[in-house]
Amino acid sequence: MSQIQCYSVKAYSASNATTPLAPAAITRREPTELDVQIEILYCGVCHSDIHFARNEWGFTRYPAVPGHEIVGRITRIGAKVTKFKVGDLAGVGCMVGGDLSCPHCRAGNEQYSPTMIGTYGSTEPFIGGPTFGGYSENIVVNEHFALRVPTNLSPAAVAPLLCAGITTYSPLRHWKVGPGQKVGVVGLGGLGHMGVKFARAFGAHVVVFTTSPSKKADALRLGAHEVIVSTDPEQMKAHAGTFHFILDCVSAQHDINTYLGMLAVDGNLTQVGAPEKPLPVSVFSLIMGRRSFSGSMIGGIRETQEMLDFCGEHGIASDIEMIRMDQINEAYARMLKSDVKYRFVIDMASLKAE
Numbered sequence: 001m002s003q004i005q006c007y008s009v010k011a012y013s014a015s016n017a018t019t020p021l022a023p024a025a026i027t028r029r030e031p032t033e034l035d036v037q038i039e040i041l042y043c044g045v046c047h048s049d050i051h052f053a054r055n056e057w058g059f060t061r062y063p064a065v066p067g068h069e070i071v072g073r074i075t076r077i078g079a080k081v082t083k084f085k086v087g088d089l090a091g092v093g094c095m096v097g098g099d100l101s102c103p104h105c106r107a108g109n110e111q112y113s114p115t116m117i118g119t120y121g122s123t124e125p126f127i128g129g130p131t132f133g134g135y136s137e138n139i140v141v142n143e144h145f146a147l148r149v150p151t152n153l154s155p156a157a158v159a160p161l162l163c164a165g166i167t168t169y170s171p172l173r174h175w176k177v178g179p180g181q182k183v184g185v186v187g188l189g190g191l192g193h194m195g196v197k198f199a200r201a202f203g204a205h206v207v208v209f210t211t212s213p214s215k216k217a218d219a220l221r222l223g224a225h226e227v228i229v230s231t232d233p234e235q236m237k238a239h240a241g242t243f244h245f246i247l248d249c250v251s252a253q254h255d256i257n258t259y260l261g262m263l264a265v266d267g268n269l270t271q272v273g274a275p276e277k278p279l280p281v282s283v284f285s286l287i288m289g290r291r292s293f294s295g296s297m298i299g300g301i302r303e304t305q306e307m308l309d310f311c312g313e314h315g316i317a318s319d320i321e322m323i324r325m326d327q328i329n330e331a332y333a334r335m336l337k338s339d340v341k342y343r344f345v346i347d348m349a350s351l352k353a354e
């Protein structure tokens with residue numbers, strides 16, 4: 001550990017669960033032989049960043065630098081790097097390390113390896129202390145965890161694919177969503193709007209459940225065939241028991257039994273939204289119809305690359321609202337009011353300029 005050199009980087013961090021994010025200096029390792037250094041151009045703002053900054057999941061270590069939807073340019077490479085050269089565009093999502101040798105890693109599921117190192121909130125393997133995310137000028141990661149990003153799409157609109165994209169693509173692929181299926185997406189935020197785009201691209205009949213009637217026209221534009229305002233019991237009743245698959249992207253407490261009741265016999269509801277508190281499940285919601293309730297976390301590196309390539313081929317990217325770094329606390333407040341269309345992305349040049 002001791003021979004590793006470090007350098008200082010400008011970032012935005014939370015110093016505890018209640019104060020706003022503010023400018024700070026963090027330390028990163030100098031690239032080792034398998035590392036790439038990426039100058040961050042854009043970083044998406046995921047609701048996980050809020051849960052983490054506010055310690056809603058209970059494992060945050062401070063100072064906390066969120067951000068795991070990173071697109072940037074390679075500025076330095078280690079001696080043994082083969083995947084990238086200086087000047088390439090690259091992406092980094094929610095993972096920056098892992099042993100790459102356990103059965104999960106070998107199966108392409110690095111996200112489920114007990115050795116997985118998260119982009120933020122894990123332990124930095126070379127210099128200790130917490131890993132720091134993308135609300136910063138640059139990042140250093142093992143080349144395996146850097147992705148090639150499509151060059152035919154706006155790099156800012158590609159950034160959210162690194163988390164919101166793969167988190168919705170992976171379960172839709174796993175559960176083989178496709179033509180002839182009725183698929184629900186609950187919550188039209190960052191994840192939800194990508195879920196709609198992918199489910200539509202895979203050929204399903206797509207229905208959005210939203211608590212925001214004002215998002216109805218957008219949901220249809222994004223690819224939904226139908227929109228259900230979930231606060232209207234009549235609209236909900238009309239679709240009960242009819243869905244093959246539902247992807248729940250909600251960040252807050254909600255009645256999961258209502259959505260399980262929307263599933264057809266043998267239907268599956270996959271939870272990707274990660275609210276702070278447990279979601280109580282009535283067993284009757286499951287046994288009446290042999291339904292299943294499952295979860296999914298991001299996706300492996302191979303599948304993330306597949307998703308990015310798919311997006312390049314099909315012209316799929318996120319609908320974004322660009323912000324400056326110093327607008328991050330305002331962006332969090334708006335996300336908590338479900339007021340985001342449909343992903344905030346930070347123009348990281350604004351941090352350099354500070």
Ligand code: NAP
Binds near residue numbers: 187189
């Ligand atoms: P987001 O952009 O804030 O969207 C969340 C959406 O949920 C809102 O836009 C809203 O949609 C709906 N919603 C919010 N509060 C609600 C409530 N009280 N009742 C019902 N619906 C409500 O968040 P995001 O970035 O998409 O993230 C969503 C969740 O996924 C977060 O918990 C995040 O931590 C988690 N996540 C998980 C993974 C994973 O690997 N599993 C990866 C990334 C993120 P409407 O206005 O349409 O109702």
Ligand code: ZN
Binds near residue numbers: 046164
């Ligand atoms: Zn995320």
